Amino acid sequence: MVQFISFDLGGTFYGLDVLVVKEISANTDITPVPRAARHVRGLVTIRGEVVLVVDVAVVFGRDPRKVTPDSRIIILRTAAELRRSRFAESGADSNVFGDKPVGFLVDRIGDVITLEDDSVAPPPPHLKREAARFVQGVVHLEGRTLVVLNAAELLTN
């Protein structure tokens, strides 16, 4: 069994493995960071921690997203947190997650979707090579396509 947190970003339906997600924050009061790269949206504070917010849309080569009341920030686990979690059992490398917390800005959060292990299909060939890096696979669900993202790749860009 695998579980994904689904979310909406510019009309596309994406999913992230729950194992790499620490929490969802509704605090979108983002402090911009002058001189930072364009995909760096800024910083938010969550219980005294400072979290770097990445605009995933920009990483995909699209326009920055607007912040609306529905916007959320998906906060990923840090490498140390992953090592203490079930994630470590998969044998995947947690180091790319780094020691400082990072969050993804998304338009809207959906449900947690539970699937069988083998239900994620490889990404379709027509994906642009650039974007294909970040896509782990796709799942067809009652008329919608869930694009499963590879968080580690997103963080190494």
Added chain:
Amino acid sequence: METDPELIDQFVAEATELLTTAEEDVLALEESGAGADPALIDRLFRALHTVKGGAGLLGFTTFARLGHAMEDVVGSLRAGKLQPGAEVSDPLLRGIDRLRTFLADLQNDSVDISDELQRLEAVLGAGDQGQEEATAADEASSTDADTLRDFLGDANEQVMAAADALSTLEEAKGADVQSAAGELAAILKNMVTGAQKCGLTRIADLAAALAGLAELVRDGQSPVDDEVLGAAYAGLDALRMLLFSPEDDEIPISDELAKLKELTEKRSVRAGPGEVSSGPPASESSSPSASPPADVPGEVQTPVPSKAPASAVEAPVQAGGDAQAQSIRIPITLLDRLMNLATELVLVRNQNIQAVQAKDIAELRSISQRLNVVTSDLQATIMQTRMRPVSTVFARFKRVIHDLGRQLGKKIEPVFSGGEVELDKNILEAIADPLLHLVRNAADHGIESPEERIAKDKRPTGRLRIKASHRGDQVHIEVSDDGRGMDADELRKAAVRKGMLTEQEAAELSEREAFSLVFEPGFSTSEVVTDLSGRGVGMDVVKACIQRIGGSAEITSTPGRGTTVTVRLPLTLAIIPALIVRAGDACLAIPQTKIKEVVWLQGPTVADAIQKVDRQEVYWLRGQLLPIVRLENVLESSFGEEAEEEDEGPPVTALLPKAQRTEQGDVVAEQAGPTEQQDVHIVVVRAGAEQFGLLVNEIVDTEEIVVKGLHHQIKDCDAFAGATVLGDGRIALIVDVAAIAQLSALRFAEGQETVVGQRSPTLEPRTILLFDVGTQELFAIPLCLIIRVEEVPVDRIQTANGREYLEFRGAPIPLIRLEEIVQGLAPRYPDGALYAIIPKSSRPFGILASRIIDNVEMPPQADLQAMKRPGITGSQLIDGRLSLMLDVYGIIETVYPGWLPIEEGLAGKRILIADDSPFSRLLLASYLSGTGLEIEFASDGREALHAIRQKAFDLVISDLEMPRMDGLELAHALARDRRFASLPLLAVTGLRAGVREAALDAGFWDCKSKSDREGVLEAVLKCCSPDVAAPVKQS
């Protein structure tokens, strides 16, 4: 039995300290030669003895053996059989080094120490080595006879118990095997301890070897087979024999010992790879390097090398580093204070609960205040637990300098001062290596060989001075030598030769900039890169290391006289006081340590106050030209082009008014328009030795901020040193002042003057702040002496021991009421808020005022009456009211003797101050109050010359611009008279532009700005210090 990791930590900490003192003692012994103090030898002996004992106790046999051999040598010294000298101290120092590397890598008990042992034995005397050893043993037995008797009694029982345990082991199965082996190991370890205490190394070695084998079995790394049992029984038998006649060195045990060791090694190596498949869970062993550091100490405990080869390479490094970093010694008094504070905190919490329940707002307010006090005390005390004296690093240098001197064939005398200055442990660790490099550099490149020195008419022994001192919120560490020094021109030429600069660029460099070239990557002035300081680590790395921890470094040098590198460091890293400012829409924090002062420009005056010179905005700050950087512009400069493509960008780009996205030169022009109507603030900051003004829109607050590290994605912006969460929950980025200076490509010239040839009309510092304490008379303090005037609500003033305090930048500072000093004063302070005037000082304090009247310019020829009253230097009528000029530093010295750092070596010296302005005379005198100097005045050069011919002075401070005879003429006059060849001359001036060179040419030793108290003090100290010679005057 596993060795307690805490015990190991303790051992490491203790042994490290003992080795440090031992090293110093060895060096001292060598120096004192035959007449060495017996107490010194005793101490050295005890230190080595303790280290050796501890090592034996923990089963580090190699360590113990080496320690023992060193102890023997010192024992012979003590008995007078050896004389202290290089041939003795050399093997001892080598032994200490070896023990140190061992401490860093405890797992590796099988290091080869034969070389060290050989050297030590050679010292003991090749001829009657046996006799020597016997004497050493004698000595041990006579001093520790009781211990020996006790031990032998215990040991015989232990051997029997061990034999029992061994036979149990022989028959045991399953889990019982391990417990039996554990018991055996424990018994044997006890014996090792006892034997070590009595100096019975052979017994200790044998028992330790047996214990090692038992531990292997216990840990499941070796089965209990005939080979193991055979070796163990043979070992126990030999042990019995030894115990029977403990001091008989003839009993052969080498076979047994060798067998045991061989077996232990074989088994543990074999067990290594097998462990991966059968041992602990796969997840742990599959990625040993990725496991969290918390696991590491667990690995340190096993003294037997049992790890898989791959990880064994990196693990020791980690383990060694961590073992040292994980424990720290804290004085009991500090712990007691923490305990008290914790108790107080609990008390406040309880009161708080009650008050909340009772909804007692008034009570809550007072609780909140107490909470404030307790929290900051608690924080300060916890910070103190991390503080370590700099002397811990200095101790290492003494040795390094000693070795370097020998290696290079130079005579170098190390001089340390300020070892008691404390720094955060992390900072101290981070600077140890950079400082070491500076010391090496000084010894290698700076100080000349004795012959060369003699030829230059210098003392054959070079002096390497390392000095730590407090400067405000910073610690300065100076590494200076009296060697050959550097020539700024040579550096300029070298930079051109290496293609780093064009000839014109090089020519434009100021002296300070030229020296700072040394810190550039790939820049080495030494033609021959020697083995010592040229080993791939350049000064650029030194600078980077220092900058990483928020410090800075600067070089000054005089050809032929020496070089000084000054390292400026923050006291701590974790929590820092900062000024919160707004620049554009961004809320930013500027560390207080970087801030000199803040200038508030009111809207209408901005356009006039900030002028442009050659595209660089500048501001005249008390006669100095200050380059101005608009913080807002710098921060937005890099992503302007990208942002323009976005029509509806994120809030980030909304920050930028369109006008600013053009070329920088134009920005300024547009800004000079109507937008300037708003007030702005210039935060005067220091970047290294330079200063510049950061222009911000608003000063929000001062806050103690907790520094949070930045994600590497943001680090690339090169503008921020971190982030912090403010009291209201907002995030503020912490400005990296040095990076901003670089980003905005500021250029600094000598003495801060960016532009030469332009003289401001008002250069003499003579603005004064007028205030009163509800009395008829006014009080005045020169504005340039004040860093801050703070409005203080009466309830913020705390009282302790009958003294009043105010929290300022996170620490309580004492407040002084003028009536304590000035007799016959009947002040009336208002009930609501007072003002605290905080003068510039390395340790801040405040003077209370009830009302701030005004800033006024004193007319140049003010009729300032000198006055000899406590706390008052002079008086003048201003607008018909009597104004008393305060001697601020005299005041603090009267109320709190010793508050200001005592400048050594000044007391009793006689100094002449020549200046035509009475205000300046008093100002200069006030800088020096509390130093014990005897001060006399002259109002122009002619008067000064007359005074100097009449009386002997130790120093003359002279203004340059004076009627009748100016400073330069005075210097020339003195230069013609040979009697005054060595009389130190210090120039002070308000006109800095271009006059410095003239002053130095005329024969002044140095030239300082009148408003620069620290600079003047430093120069005075330098001039008065006995080993400074007059500068070589160019003819």
